[in-house]
Amino acid sequence: MDQFSNLLKNYLAQFGELLKLWVQTVAPLLGQLGVPEIYREVGALGALYLLVTLVVALFILLLLRIGRRQRPVPPRRAEVTAEEEAEAEAVEEAPTPPAEITVEAPAAAPASLFERMRAGLAKTQGALVGRLDSLLSGRRVDDELLDDLEELLITADFGMATTGDVIQALRGRVARGEMSPAALRTALREELRERLKLEAGALDLNQAQPFVIMVVGVNGVGKTTTIGKLARQFTAQGKRVVLGAGDTFRAAAAEQLAIWGERAGVEVIRHGEGADPAAVAFDAAKATLARKADVLILDTAGRLHTKVNLMEEMKKIRRVLGREIPGAPHETLLVLDATTGQNALIQARLFKEAVEVSGIALTKLDGTAKGGMVVAIGAELGLPVRYVGIGEGVDDLRPFDPDLFVDALFRES
Ligand SMILES: Nc1nc2c(ncn2[C@@H]2O[C@H](COP(=O)(O)OP(=O)(O)OP(=O)(O)O)[C@@H](O)[C@H]2O)c(=O)[nH]1
Numbered sequence: 001m002d003q004f005s006n007l008l009k010n011y012l013a014q015f016g017e018l019l020k021l022w023v024q025t026v027a028p029l030l031g032q033l034g035v036p037e038i039y040r041e042v043g044a045l046g047a048l049y050l051l052v053t054l055v056v057a058l059f060i061l062l063l064l065r066i067g068r069r070q071r072p073v074p075p076r077r078a079e080v081t082a083e084e085e086a087e088a089e090a091v092e093e094a095p096t097p098p099a100e101i102t103v104e105a106p107a108a109a110p111a112s113l114f115e116r117m118r119a120g121l122a123k124t125q126g127a128l129v130g131r132l133d134s135l136l137s138g139r140r141v142d143d144e145l146l147d148d149l150e151e152l153l154i155t156a157d158f159g160m161a162t163t164g165d166v167i168q169a170l171r172g173r174v175a176r177g178e179m180s181p182a183a184l185r186t187a188l189r190e191e192l193r194e195r196l197k198l199e200a201g202a203l204d205l206n207q208a209q210p211f212v213i214m215v216v217g218v219n220g221v222g223k224t225t226t227i228g229k230l231a232r233q234f235t236a237q238g239k240r241v242v243l244g245a246g247d248t249f250r251a252a253a254a255e256q257l258a259i260w261g262e263r264a265g266v267e268v269i270r271h272g273e274g275a276d277p278a279a280v281a282f283d284a285a286k287a288t289l290a291r292k293a294d295v296l297i298l299d300t301a302g303r304l305h306t307k308v309n310l311m312e313e314m315k316k317i318r319r320v321l322g323r324e325i326p327g328a329p330h331e332t333l334l335v336l337d338a339t340t341g342q343n344a345l346i347q348a349r350l351f352k353e354a355v356e357v358s359g360i361a362l363t364k365l366d367g368t369a370k371g372g373m374v375v376a377i378g379a380e381l382g383l384p385v386r387y388v389g390i391g392e393g394v395d396d397l398r399p400f401d402p403d404l405f406v407d408a409l410f411r412e413s
């Protein structure tokens with residue numbers, strides 16, 4: 001104990017010496033700054049006090065900064081509400097690459113299916129119904145107005161035949177009595193709905209077991225994407241699906257189909273680049289039977305040098321399929337790109353001459369204001385429109401539903 005108090009006395013004495021040294025050094029400096037002599041010693045002590053306080057404060061700040069940097073992410077999850085959690089997840093999911101979003105799009109709820117249809121048809125909606133509403137506002141329903149309406153329908157690519165029919169039916173209704181612009185709008189909606197109903201035709205997979213779909217169309221229209229979407233949708237309905245990579249024209253085509261197949265969890269039968277597509281069809285048919293699959297979808301090349309080549313190749317594929325599976329192909333689905341407008345119609349006529357097309361999938365309606373193509377194509381070719389494509393997501397290929405289509409175009413928001 002004595003030893004401790006001696007040590008303490010020693011330290012205090014040294015501290016006193018240091019203080020004295022500080023005062024002796026700083027007091028003259030304060031004198032030079034004009035501080036009166038009686039305040040110099042107190043001033044020196046005060047300055048020391050301020051200096052020590054400052055150093056301590058800086059030290060504490062430094063410790064706090066280090067602590068914050070090293071602290072792990074606070075365990076907020078336990079406290080957050082469900083709403084906050086959903087928000088946080090949405091933020092976390094935001095950076096997913098767009099390609100993945102389109103392919104991985106989950107099945108949407110029925111309400112949002114309508115909304116997506118609306119969004120997909122937004123351009124046609126603007127060009128047709130948007131312009132229709134401004135055409136009708138403040139006008140009397142007369143011949144002149146019907147002429148303007150005729151022009152509007154032709155611009156939206158409803159085609160001469162359908163437009164002529166619709167306008168004639170409307171003139172008949174107008175002639176039967178006075179019609180308000182609102183009534184004309186409703187009448188147009190009904191006339192279009194009736195015509196679209198003539199063009200619609202859902203694919204019935206139960207007609208054959210297995211059901212074979214051969215997909216044809218020129219390059220870039222969306223054949224492979226359409227097949228990928230169909231494969232996903234059919235598997236979601238519980239169907240067993242096999243895909244055949246009959247586009248052997250380029251290696252990338254089979255690769256693209258293989259990626260879709262992998263995502264849908266279905267088998268893809270493929271051969272090397274330049275192989276005979278009929279041989280792929282043969283193997284795909286064999287695999288379909290061996291796996292007891294419900295549906296076989298066969299992709300084909302979009303580019304062939306001549307119509308004769310195309311015809312020969314398609315005939316050979318059909319022959320092979322029919323030999324392996326009775327009645328196959330049960331559906332020859334022609335894919336057409338709506339953004340190509342009248343060109344799509346010309347293509348469709350050529351394909352119809354070369355191959356026995358039995359139905360149409362009209363893609364990329366989301367990319368055009370010419371959604372009237374749906375009516376024109378069905379009416380002018382006498383073929384049912386099975387599917388419409390309204391985007392790149394898996395749910396953006398829809399069985400063509402005229403009621404939904406017209407409602408999405410005409411319903412006021
Ligand atoms: N916006 C939009 N894009 C689509 C739609 N359908 C297909 N596409 C896109 O169109 C492009 C061409 O599609 P593919 O499926 O490769 O066309 P393809 O007919 O197989 O082409 P080839 O194999 O070259 O003959 C791709 O970028 C698709 O994502 C659609 O409904 N809407």
Ligand SMILES: [Mg+2]
Pocket residue numbers: 223224225247253299
């Ligand atoms: Mg392709």
